[in-house]
Amino acid sequence: MISLTFxxxxxxxxxxxxxxxGRAISLAAGDLASLxxxxxxxxxxxxxxxVLVGITTLLxxxxxxxxxxxxxxxxxxxxxxxxxxxxxxxxxxxxxMSLSRGTVASKDxxxxxxxxxxxxxYEAIRVWGSVLISLGLAALIGMRSLSRTTLEFRARNSSxxxxxxxxxxxxxxxxxxxxxxVLSLIFETLVFFENLNWRIDKYLFGTRWSPLSGVSAGxxxxxxxxxxxxxxxxxxxxxxxxxxxxxxxxxxAIYLSDFASKNVRAWAKxxxxxxxxxxxxxxxxxxxxxxxxxxxxxxxxxxxxxxxESALAAGVVMGIMIIPFISSLSDDVINAVPQSLRDGSYxxxxxxxxxxxxxxxPAALPGIVSAVLLGISRAVGETMIVVMAAGQGANLTLNxxxxxxxxxVQIVMLITGDTExxxxxxxxxxxxxxLFCITLGLNIYALRTVRxxxxxxx
Amino acid sequence: xxxxRMVDEASKMQDVKIESRGVHVHYGTNExxxxxxxxxxxxxxxxxxxxxxxxxxTFLRCLNRMNDTIDSCRVTGKILxxxxxxxxxxxxxxxxxxxxxxxxxxxNPFPKxxxxxxxxxxxxHGLVANKADLDDVVEQSLRRAALWTEAKDRxxxxxxxxxxxxxxxxxxxRAIATAPQVLLMDEPCSALDPIATSQIEDLIDELxxxxxxxxxxxxxxxxxxxxxxxxxxxxxxxxxxxxxxxxFTNPEDQRTQDYITGRFG
Ligand SMILES: Nc1ncnc2c1ncn2[C@@H]1O[C@H](COP(=O)(O)OP(=O)(O)O)[C@@H](O)[C@H]1O
Ligand SMILES: [Mg+2]
Numbered sequence: 001m002i003s004l005t006f007x008x009x010x011x012x013x014x015x016x017x018x019x020x021x022g023r024a025i026s027l028a029a030g031d032l033a034s035l036x037x038x039x040x041x042x043x044x045x046x047x048x049x050x051v052l053v054g055i056t057t058l059l060x061x062x063x064x065x066x067x068x069x070x071x072x073x074x075x076x077x078x079x080x081x082x083x084x085x086x087x088x089x090x091x092x093x094x095x096x097m098s099l100s101r102g103t104v105a106s107k108d109x110x111x112x113x114x115x116x117x118x119x120x121x122y123e124a125i126r127v128w129g130s131v132l133i134s135l136g137l138a139a140l141i142g143m144r145s146l147s148r149t150t151l152e153f154r155a156r157n158s159s160x161x162x163x164x165x166x167x168x169x170x171x172x173x174x175x176x177x178x179x180x181x182v183l184s185l186i187f188e189t190l191v192f193f194e195n196l197n198w199r200i201d202k203y204l205f206g207t208r209w210s211p212l213s214g215v216s217a218g219x220x221x222x223x224x225x226x227x228x229x230x231x232x233x234x235x236x237x238x239x240x241x242x243x244x245x246x247x248x249x250x251x252x253a254i255y256l257s258d259f260a261s262k263n264v265r266a267w268a269k270x271x272x273x274x275x276x277x278x279x280x281x282x283x284x285x286x287x288x289x290x291x292x293x294x295x296x297x298x299x300x301x302x303x304x305x306x307x308x309e310s311a312l313a314a315g316v317v318m319g320i321m322i323i324p325f326i327s328s329l330s331d332d333v334i335n336a337v338p339q340s341l342r343d344g345s346y347x348x349x350x351x352x353x354x355x356x357x358x359x360x361x362p363a364a365l366p367g368i369v370s371a372v373l374l375g376i377s378r379a380v381g382e383t384m385i386v387v388m389a390a391g392q393g394a395n396l397t398l399n400x401x402x403x404x405x406x407x408x409v410q411i412v413m414l415i416t417g418d419t420e421x422x423x424x425x426x427x428x429x430x431x432x433x434x435l436f437c438i439t440l441g442l443n444i445y446a447l448r449t450v451r452x453x454x455x456x457x458x
Numbered sequence: 459x460x461x462x463r464m465v466d467e468a469s470k471m472q473d474v475k476i477e478s479r480g481v482h483v484h485y486g487t488n489e490x491x492x493x494x495x496x497x498x499x500x501x502x503x504x505x506x507x508x509x510x511x512x513x514x515x516t517f518l519r520c521l522n523r524m525n526d527t528i529d530s531c532r533v534t535g536k537i538l539x540x541x542x543x544x545x546x547x548x549x550x551x552x553x554x555x556x557x558x559x560x561x562x563x564x565x566n567p568f569p570k571x572x573x574x575x576x577x578x579x580x581x582x583h584g585l586v587a588n589k590a591d592l593d594d595v596v597e598q599s600l601r602r603a604a605l606w607t608e609a610k611d612r613x614x615x616x617x618x619x620x621x622x623x624x625x626x627x628x629x630x631x632r633a634i635a636t637a638p639q640v641l642l643m644d645e646p647c648s649a650l651d652p653i654a655t656s657q658i659e660d661l662i663d664e665l666x667x668x669x670x671x672x673x674x675x676x677x678x679x680x681x682x683x684x685x686x687x688x689x690x691x692x693x694x695x696x697x698x699x700x701x702x703x704x705x706f707t708n709p710e711d712q713r714t715q716d717y718i719t720g721r722f723g
Contacts, residue, residue, distance in 0.1 A: 261529075340566040344629070346527055348579040348636055349556030358578070363569045 002062055005131045009054030009138050013047040016142035020046035023149045037156035045159040046145035052162070054138030061130035069122045073115055080111055185436060188429030195426060196222045203227055203430065209394035209410070211427040212419045225427060227434070229394040233311065233404030237390060238379040240315025240400055241322055245379075246372055248319075249326030256327070257334040258356055269331070276324035280384040287317035287389035299401060307391070312400040314390035318382055322375045329374065333367025333450075334360060370446035377439040377446070383408040407431050475500040475640060475670040476521060481535035483516050483525065490516045492694040493535070498640075498687075503662060503671045505681040505702070508691030509717065514674045517691070518642050521672065522558035523551040539640070556583050559633030563645040565625035567617030567632075572609050575617040575628055576600060579636030595635055603631035604661050623654025630661065641665060643673040647680065659684050678718055682706050690714045 021043035028035050035042075070093070077089045084092075095105040096115035100123070105112065149155070193200055199222040206226020213224060252272070256265055292313035299306030306312075337360050345355040361368070391403030392413060414428040415421070476498040483491035490513045498504050498521075506514040516525070523544065525531040537544050544554055556579065567575050576596045579585070586592045596613070600606040605627040609620075617628050626646055633641060643662070647655040662684045665671055675681050681688055682702060689699040690711070698705060698714045709715045 338566070340562060340564055341568060343524065343527070343562060344566040344568065344632075345578070347522065347524060347555055347560035347562070348582070348632065349552050349554075350578075350582050351552050354582055358582075359568050 001127050001131060002058065005058055005134060006055065008135060009058065010051055012054065012135070012138050012142060013051040016046040016050050016145060017043035019142075020146050020149045023146060024155075027149070027151055034151055036152055036154050041155040041159055042149045042153070045155040045162075046142060046149075048159055048162045049145050050138045050142045053141045054134050057134035057137050058130055061133060062126065065126035065130060069119065069126060072122070073119060076118065077111070077115060182436070185429055185433040188425060189433045192220075192426035192430045195220050196225060207396050212414070212417070212424060220426070227407070227431065229396040230405060230407045230410050230431065231434075232396055232398070233390065233394075234380055234406040234408075236311050236398055236400065236404055237315045237318060237386060237406060238376060240312060241318035241379045242372070242376060244316055244319025245322035245326050245375055249323045249371075249375075250330055250368065252323070252327040253330035253334055254356060254361075256331050258352065258360070269328075272324040272327055276328065278321075280321060280382060281388075283317050283321045284384040284388035287313050287385050291317050292389055295401075304401060306401045307403040309389060309391040309403040310401050311390060311404045314386050315400065317389065318379055318385050321382070321385065322378060325378065326371050326375045329371035330364070330368050333364045333371070336367070337363045366449045366452060370449045373442045373446035373449075377442040380442075381408065381435060381439055383412060387412055407435050473499055475539065477536075477538040477541075478517075478520075479536040479538070481517070481520060481533065481537060483513070483520060483534075484532045485516075485528070486530045490694055491520070494694075494696050496689055496696055496699055498670060498672060500639075500670045501666060501668075502687055503666050503673060503685040504687040504689065505685035506672065506674045506689050506691055507676075507678060507681050507717070510676075512691040513694045514691050515644050518644055518672060518674055521640065521642055522555045522560055524555070524560065526551050556636045557638050558640045558642060559636060559638035561626070561629050561633055561641065561643040561646045564649050565622055565629050567620070567625050567628050569616060569618055571614045572600075572617045572620070572628060573613040576631050576635050578632060583636060585637065599631040599635040600628075602634055602661075602665070603627045604657060605631055621654070623650050623657060626650060626654065626658060627661065630658070630665075634665075638669065640670045640672065643671065645674050645676060648676060655680070678706070690717065692717075 021039045024035060024037075024039035024042040025032075028039070032038070073093055073096070074089055077092050078084070081089070081092075091106070092112060092115065095107055096112045096119055098105040099108065099112055099116035100120045193203070196202065202222040203225050205228060206223065207228045208224055208226045209229050211220055211225045256268060260268060288309075292309060295310055295313050295316075296306045296308055341359050341363060342355055345359045346352075350358070386406045386409050390406060390409060392405055392409060393403060394405050394410070395403060397404060411428045411431050414424040414431075417424060474497045478494055478496045478498075481491055481494045482489060494517055506518065508514055519525045520533055520537060521544075523533075525533055533545065539554075539558070542549070568578065570578070573596055576599050577592055580592060580595050586595055597606065597610075600609055605624060608624060609628070617625065620628060626649075630641075630646075647658050650658065659680065662671055662673065666686075673681075673685065685702045687700070688702045688705040689696050690705065690709075690713075691697070692713050698709060698711045705714065706718055709718065715721075
């Protein structure tokens with residue numbers, strides 16, 4: 001019923017759109033210039049009002065109604081069973097709802113039947129009330145818009161004002177959700193630190209990570225929440241990834257922008273972009289199934305001891321994943337270096353190599369740096385590849401042939417593990433918040449350099 | 459008899475810096491230059507005038523083989539500099555461009571310090587042995603480009619921070635620093651205000667003492683003020699070439715007459 005009403009409200013919107021537009025046209029009597037706004041704006045104005053008022057009323061009434069009903073029925077149940085637990089009453093209520101809807105309930109007794117009947121009545125009032133009131137209000141508003149359709153009415157300005165507010169609303173939602181997520185990260189982090197008796201130093205500098213072993217009632221042992229091995233692992237894998245991605249990506253970008261013919265460019269650039277579109281989970285099992293065994297066999301052939309899950313495998317594959325990212329961004333900034341600078345250099349008798357090395361790259365450097373920084377922040381936050389290929393044990397080492405674990409892997413393990421979510425959430429949120437701070441810093445710095453660089457040439 | 463001819467040839471060689479014979483330029487299938495013969499003299503300012511799109515820039519870029527950097531561009535015919543064909547296989551265009559400097563329409567200083575901008579050419583070509591010599595070359599070039607007094611206290615600042623006119627003089631200094639014999643300028647003042655323009659014009663007049671200067675310009679007054687020889691281009695050909703005063707007061711060709719009196723352009 002409620003969802004049908006949505007459709008009805010929108011239909012009403014279209015009806016008033018047509019009516020208002022028709023009225024505007026007939027008022028103009030053939031001389032459209034005598035209208036302040038074009039007829040379609042009169043229609044749009046009516047439509048926006050009808051739909052906005054109708055849907056808002058419907059939402060508010062039905063949501064508000066639901067909670068009022070729940071509150072009232074809970075009160076009734078409390079009167080009937082004064083010494084019951086809250087959770088007990090909730091069970092009775094949900095059983096009663098099921099009974100009223102004709103689905104299966106856990107138990108059937110007189111109280112439940114009585115509440116069910118009452119629920120049925122309230123529910124009918126709620127549904128019909130919100131449907132009728134919202135449709136009625138929509139119709140009223142529609143009539144008002146229709147009567148406001150006159151030659152002088154500034155329908156365009158009014159509907160643009162409404163749309164502007166709608167856009168503002170969406171922007172606010174986007175900002176508020178971000179703020180909300182960050183705030184909840186901060187909040188959970190603070191709770192976690194409180195459980196540690198504020199031994200933040202243990203978290204930042206401790207070298208042993210097994211936060212959930214021996215946890216009782218959410219109190220953690222500060223000696224077991226040292227995040228250093230995780231950050232060391234993340235750092236190691238990121239370094240390996242960048243050692244792969246930066247040289248290859250940058251040289252590919254130089255080739256594409258300054259050496260490749262139009263034809264090569266025409267197919268090579270889309271190819272790289274396809275590479276950027278491969279889901280990271282695919283890279284993950286590529287790393288785990290193909291690259292890691294290959295590295296292990298090669299290592300054994302050379303007489304080295306290689307773990308079957310190694311930082312090297314994860315890092316190399318992550319580097320491959322980041323190549324298109326770096327080459328595509330660098331290619332853009334290298335292309336943005338004006339041709340006139342290259343001409344100036346050629347005109348002085350510089351070769352292509354000298355021109356690229358001494359003029360093009362320095363001019364593009366800020367952009368390249370920020371491409372690398374953005375690449376790093378991707379590597380730091382990357383999860384799938386390391387979950388599959390890097391290992392799980394918190395192992396403090398800088399040897400790329402050993403298994404290491406990363407911040408993201410540990411977050412996955414905490415959340416998907418068996419421990420109760422409320423206990424595991426603390427360390428997970430804290431790790432997430434730390435990671436967020438790092439990538440945020442990198443991104444801000446990177447974007448700022450890009451902006452400075454844009455100003456230089458615009 | 460033979461001796462006499464040799465002497466005659468020699469004096470002519472000294473006078474003519476660049477000889478162009480039957481030069482054609484194609485961009486793909488579009489013929490932009492349709493057979494140009496011209497002798498450009500040493501220690502002289504030659505100006506190229508003519509309506510837009512008639513091929514002045516294209517021909518100018520033939521003289522230092524900048525057209526080689528454009529894929530679709532094909533140059534045929536002969537261009538001799540001091541009697542040697544610059545399109546010969548034995549000539550490296552990179553070396554040629556050190557001898558034939560170029561200043562572009564829009565000032566294009568590198569995003570480096572003023573000093574490094576001027577030092578760019580000498581460093582690349584290994585023209586100087588040590589830092590002191592390089593300092594010297596930079597100072598001399600900036601002086602000759604009439605920028606020294608303004609720039610001497612800010613050599614370490616970026617060249618892009620100068621005003622438009624100063625940037626263009628920096629580009630001239632940068633070109634002079636590689637010790638070229640010919641200086642090509644493609645509308646060097648079109649992006650500048652009148653004061654900066656007149657500074658550059660004075661500069662061109664002084665540069666004539668050391669170089670052969672070729673300047674493309676859209677301003678007939680500028681051509682008349684700075685050049686001794688003028689070539690009028692029209693639809694890819696040189697319609698008329700001669701002493702500047704003669705071209706502007708007593709042109710032989712009707713099309714030249716029409717252009718300089720502003721009847722088309
Ligand atoms: N890079 C290029 N590619 C293709 N055609 C060009 C290019 N540069 C110039 N042309 C063509 O060559 C002709 C001459 O151009 P240009 O030498 O720039 O003329 P001007 O400098 O006298 O205004 C024009 O028709 C122009 O379209
Ligand atoms: Mg031109």
